Structure formats: C-alpha cells, structure tokens
Amino acid sequence: MPDATTQTRIKYFDALRAWAAVAVVVIHAAAPDWGSLPPTDLQWQAVNIYDGLARWSVPIFFMVSGALFLDPQREITTESVYRKSLPRLLYAFLPWSVFYALLERTGDGAGAVALAIVVGHDHMWFLWALAGLYAAAPLLRPIAANRSLARYFVWLGLVVTSALPLLAAVPGPDVVGLPIVTAMQLSFGYALYFMLGHLLATTQRPMRLAWLWTLLGVAATIAGTSVWSVLSGEPIDVLYDYLMPPVVLASIGVFAAARRRHDRGRSTLVRLLADHSLGIYLSHIAFLMLYESVGPKTAPVLQVPLETVFALAGSLALAVVVKRIPRVGPYLA
Numbered sequence: 001m002p003d004a005t006t007q008t009r010i011k012y013f014d015a016l017r018a019w020a021a022v023a024v025v026v027i028h029a030a031a032p033d034w035g036s037l038p039p040t041d042l043q044w045q046a047v048n049i050y051d052g053l054a055r056w057s058v059p060i061f062f063m064v065s066g067a068l069f070l071d072p073q074r075e076i077t078t079e080s081v082y083r084k085s086l087p088r089l090l091y092a093f094l095p096w097s098v099f100y101a102l103l104e105r106t107g108d109g110a111g112a113v114a115l116a117i118v119v120g121h122d123h124m125w126f127l128w129a130l131a132g133l134y135a136a137a138p139l140l141r142p143i144a145a146n147r148s149l150a151r152y153f154v155w156l157g158l159v160v161t162s163a164l165p166l167l168a169a170v171p172g173p174d175v176v177g178l179p180i181v182t183a184m185q186l187s188f189g190y191a192l193y194f195m196l197g198h199l200l201a202t203t204q205r206p207m208r209l210a211w212l213w214t215l216l217g218v219a220a221t222i223a224g225t226s227v228w229s230v231l232s233g234e235p236i237d238v239l240y241d242y243l244m245p246p247v248v249l250a251s252i253g254v255f256a257a258a259r260r261r262h263d264r265g266r267s268t269l270v271r272l273l274a275d276h277s278l279g280i281y282l283s284h285i286a287f288l289m290l291y292e293s294v295g296p297k298t299a300p301v302l303q304v305p306l307e308t309v310f311a312l313a314g315s316l317a318l319a320v321v322v323k324r325i326p327r328v329g330p331y332l333a
Helices: 011-036 042-053 057-069 078-104 110-119 122-145 147-169 178-185 191-202 210-232 245-260 268-275 277-294 300-323
Strands: none
Touching: 011 042, 011 057, 011 245, 011 268, 011 277, 011 300, 042 210, 042 300, 057 122, 057 191, 057 245, 078 110, 078 122, 078 277, 122 147, 122 191, 122 277, 147 191, 147 245, 191 245, 210 245, 268 277, 268 300, 277 300
C-alpha cells in the first residue's frame, strides 16, 4: 500500500502488509458463499470462520499508514500530501476503476460506466477512505505528537465509532438511535485506526499478550456472527464491520504482535507480498471473477482456499509485471 513520503523500510510493516494482502483476498473469496447459504448450513459456518479470521486485514492497512503519516520523525506537510500522496492514490485509482467499469458496466450505458469510474469498484472504497485520511493527516499530526491527546482521541473514537454503533445494531429496545450514531461515526471513522497505528508503533513498551487479543477478537467475531445469524435465521454481518469492537480488538492484537517480532528477518515471499500489496488489492477481484467463471466448483470449505490461492497468485504475478513498467508501473501496483 502507499507509504508516507519517506520510504524507510520497517520490517514488521512489511510483514503486516503481506499478511493483510493475503487476508483481504480471503474475505472477498468467502463473500459469495457467505451471503448465499443459510447460517444453519455447516458450509456457511466454515465460510464464517474463513471470513472472521481475516477481518483485521483492512484495519491493518489503515494502521500502517497512520503509523507512517503521523510519525513525528517524518516530514509530512499539507503541501507534500497534495503534491505527492493524494496524486499517487489517484494514479492508482483511475486506471483500475476504468478497467473494472469497462469489465462490468459496458452493457449499462455510458452514464453508468462514467459513474462507475468515479465511484470505483466496490473494493476500491478503501482508496477513497485513505485519501480522506491523507488529507486529514496534517490536522492529526499535532494530536499524535501529544500522547495524552492521542489516547483521548482513540478512547473517544472507540466509543463513538465502535461501541455505540454496536449497541444501536443489537436487536431489542432502541437504546441508541441509529441515525444519531451514524452521524457521530462520521466524525471519527477510520481515523481511529490511523491514530491507533501511531500509538502502537511508538509506545515504549510493546503490548504483551498481543496474540491473546487477536484470538479473543477473532473468536468473538466468528462466534458472535454465528450465534446472531442462526438466531436471526439469515446471515447477519454486523460484527464483520471493520469498526466493530471484536475487529478492533483483533486488529490491535495483530499489529502489536507483529511489532514484538520486529527484529525477525523477512522471507522473500513476505517482502514480495509487501512490495506488491497495492497491486494485489486492486487486481485480485478480477482473478476472483475469473475463477468464478471458469474455475472448478466444490464445497465452500474447499472453494474459499482454492479461490484465494488462485487470486493471490494471479494478482501477485500481475503486480510484479505491472510494477516493472517504466515510470508508471510503481504507481499502479
């Protein structure tokens, strides 16, 4: 994924990008079967496990970006954001958005194609969110420089962005009005992860028992989604939201666990995945679509891993090739 202006390599950031690139492919490989099977089906439960294991992926990308953009040792200014960081996102967004719009919407007319190009494919919402955070980085940096303010920002964000929306989604009496919660959530959004990445990357004492946090968050996501869906009689994805408490917990655990292993070496595969994580993210949907069209069909418990391996291998190979295109390649992958 795009970095801050300074390109100093940080080993555990590479590991996080590599893991997150794999996990996000798992999420999208699991999506079709998750929504098409009843929760009482064992195959749906298997898909729920795959999906729940990987929900921390997108938050990790935000956290790594936050750790870089809010690092006081890096020179991030309003000018650098608008001259370098935001244009780089646009260079990545536009060609891929045109590709997906032409791939899926040509039969809907020119207007639909034009709108699809502006909005981007469903999974490209991430680049719009990241653009907003990049633009806000100069405002967030003074907060990040004061650890007391940064902690307050995170705690307030956890309440507004995570806890209140969960209360609003729970069936029963309307304890918290959903429209109010939605409006409040917009004030923080994924800036919570931006600031969390900074705090976790700069704390003097890396968090202990990080893997326990990860396991608790993942288990709560999977078990909570399973129970909620079975009781409702249909798949309920409330706890899959990237801002829900179990996902926040798992994301904190994954990030902190990686930092505790920061002095470990990186394998060639990890470095390769990290270097091409943007290209993998942008192109893997095309390979999932290809597999759905021509690939062998089997039970979801096997289908998800097969699609993941196929899409990951294809998108990585494509990203390696595209990134070697002179001048423009590094912006596209």
